[in-house]
Amino acid sequence: MKGIVNVSKVMISCALLLGVGVAYSESTESSHNSTSAATLSKHFTIKKSNGNSRSLPKKLKYTKRVKQGVGYVTYSGYLTRVSYKKSGGKYIGTYSGTLKGRWS
Secondary structure (H helix, E strand, O other): OHHHHHHHHHHHHHHHHHHHHHHHHHHHHHHHHHOOHHHHOEEEEEEEEEOOHHHOOOEEEEEEEEEEOOEEEEEEEEEEEEEEEEEOOEEEEEEEEEEEEEEO
């Protein structure tokens, strides 16, 4: 009878240790999502070309998905036109701005 009690104590202690290990691994896996949205802001600069300068809008909706660490961050927002110039028969506009990111 004493042997059965010792075996059950060992099994209970192993189960408790495994439970603590699982809880620790879950907390470390989700820690990458604990970054605040303010730290996920990123500056983007892009170029867009068109046939005439009127077709280049003042603001441009822009979305980009980037792999960061274990997960992905989706940056989205509006970029404003900084400048435009004529190159050949096309107009090329430069858009710039800081976009907010969120985990996805």
